[in-house]
Amino acid sequence: MDHSPNRTEPKRRGRRAGGEDTRAALLQAAREVFVERGFEGATVRSIASRAGVDAAMVNHWFGSKEGLFAKAVLQLPIDPNTLVERLLDGPPELIGERIVRNFVTIWDATGGGQFAAMVRSITSQEQVAEVLRQFFVQTLLRRVIAHLGSSDAELRATLTASQIFGMGIVRYVVRIEPFASADVDTVVRAIAPTLQRYLTGDIS
Amino acid sequence: MDHSPNRTEPKRRGRRAGGEDTRAALLQAAREVFVERGFEGATVRSIASRAGVDAAMVNHWFGSKEGLFAKAVLQLPIDPNTLVERLLDGPPELIGERIVRNFVTIWDATGGGQFAAMVRSITSQEQVAEVLRQFFVQTLLRRVIAHLGSSDAELRATLTASQIFGMGIVRYVVRIEPFASADVDTVVRAIAPTLQRYLTGDIS
Numbered sequence: 001m002d003h004s005p006n007r008t009e010p011k012r013r014g015r016r017a018g019g020e021d022t023r024a025a026l027l028q029a030a031r032e033v034f035v036e037r038g039f040e041g042a043t044v045r046s047i048a049s050r051a052g053v054d055a056a057m058v059n060h061w062f063g064s065k066e067g068l069f070a071k072a073v074l075q076l077p078i079d080p081n082t083l084v085e086r087l088l089d090g091p092p093e094l095i096g097e098r099i100v101r102n103f104v105t106i107w108d109a110t111g112g113g114q115f116a117a118m119v120r121s122i123t124s125q126e127q128v129a130e131v132l133r134q135f136f137v138q139t140l141l142r143r144v145i146a147h148l149g150s151s152d153a154e155l156r157a158t159l160t161a162s163q164i165f166g167m168g169i170v171r172y173v174v175r176i177e178p179f180a181s182a183d184v185d186t187v188v189r190a191i192a193p194t195l196q197r198y199l200t201g202d203i204s
Numbered sequence: 205m206d207h208s209p210n211r212t213e214p215k216r217r218g219r220r221a222g223g224e225d226t227r228a229a230l231l232q233a234a235r236e237v238f239v240e241r242g243f244e245g246a247t248v249r250s251i252a253s254r255a256g257v258d259a260a261m262v263n264h265w266f267g268s269k270e271g272l273f274a275k276a277v278l279q280l281p282i283d284p285n286t287l288v289e290r291l292l293d294g295p296p297e298l299i300g301e302r303i304v305r306n307f308v309t310i311w312d313a314t315g316g317g318q319f320a321a322m323v324r325s326i327t328s329q330e331q332v333a334e335v336l337r338q339f340f341v342q343t344l345l346r347r348v349i350a351h352l353g354s355s356d357a358e359l360r361a362t363l364t365a366s367q368i369f370g371m372g373i374v375r376y377v378v379r380i381e382p383f384a385s386a387d388v389d390t391v392v393r394a395i396a397p398t399l400q401r402y403l404t405g406d407i408s
Contacts, residue, residue, distance in 0.1 A: 116327065119327050123323050123327055123377055129377070129378050132378070133378055133379075137380055154382050155383065155390075155394070161370075162367070162370035162373065162375075163366070163370050165378075166367050166369040166370020166373065167366050167370070169373070171366075173333070174337050174365075175337075176337050176341055176361075177358070177362070178359050178362065179363065180362075186359075189407065193401070197397070203394045204390070
């Protein structure tokens with residue numbers, strides 16, 4: 001699909017029809033602007049402007065800047081704000097289990113191909129690595145850790161990221177058996193205690 | 205460097221001069237043959253033949269097939285057999301610590317660039333992923349786990365691989381702080397208990 005006409009036209013005044021072309025133009029503009037300016041630096045206004053649509057269309061189609069990022073860059077089938085709420089909804093001592101269960105369920109549903117594509121982007125483009133670093137650690141994991149109230153929040157966020165990344169690599173990219181095909185309960189029993197310790201346990 | 209003359213010449217009789225050109229020809233041939241046939245399928249004889257040198261030159265220059273693989277494909281600055289001996293030399297309850305300490309020390313010494321290059325190869329070429337899967341899990345980690353005598357050796361090997369990969373990604377590829385610059389003792393205190401549990405603890 002070529003959406004370049006949307007980007008070369010002068011900015012439209014007010015709303016344009018909120019149809020699929022608006023959504024596609026926003027996705028395309030978001031991929032460009034997030035990589036150019038980073039997750040924090042990219043504003044909803046700047047992305048909408050690049051797409052030639054009203055800023056309200058971002059909320060209409062994606063719920064939030066995080067939701068647009070998740071769809072455009074991560075191709076995640078869930079809004080990150082919804083995901084954070086879901087992770088925090090339950091006893092703190094089971095946060096490790098909730099993370100593993102959600103991670104495996106979400107990426108298994110996409111066949112793992114989107115996780116592999118994301119890892120390829122990270123390892124081949126420094127700007128993509130930077131924007132994902134900001135998003136995963138500063139936006140997603142820090143919110144979870146702030147809620148838990150643990151000390152050493154930044155180190156805990158990176159340790160958690162290391163096991164989550166590694167789990168995804170072995171399951172979806174290098175696909176090492178028996179882990180790659182293990183059922184979600186086996187993965188939870190093995191990995192959840194690691195994340196639980198990184199998030200709320202003794203790490204020093 | 206173009207070593208193709210070594211590969212198009214007919215196979216020489218007996219030894220050729222064991223100089224740097226032999227070593228370079230073996231490295232080039234090894235990269236090709238390992239990717240074509242996998243780690244198990246590539247024989248010392250077939251690699252030496254591709255390089256147009258005597259098979260004894262592999263031991264002379266690299267100590268073993270594992271040593272040649274480590275240099276040619278992983279660009280590891282250590283022979284894997286030496287590494288396994290070093291990992292197994294000490295109390296089993298400290299194997300997690302020895303793995304983390306050796307991993308960080310070895311890849312820190314290369315500036316992490318070689319780890320990042322390896323991850324890029326894994327994620328962009330399915331054959332490289334396969335040969336590394338065979339090497340790391342079947343050759344390296346299984347030998348460690350066989351020595352420890354734990355049950356569920358294959359699942360333990362893949363869990364261990366997941367945290368080792370993830371540690372490398374966060375430290376050397378995505379470089380998320382404070383983990384990317386943490387001193388080795390901080391990394392050991394945080395990660396070693398995870399590997400220890402995956403290798404000898406309760407995972408189910």
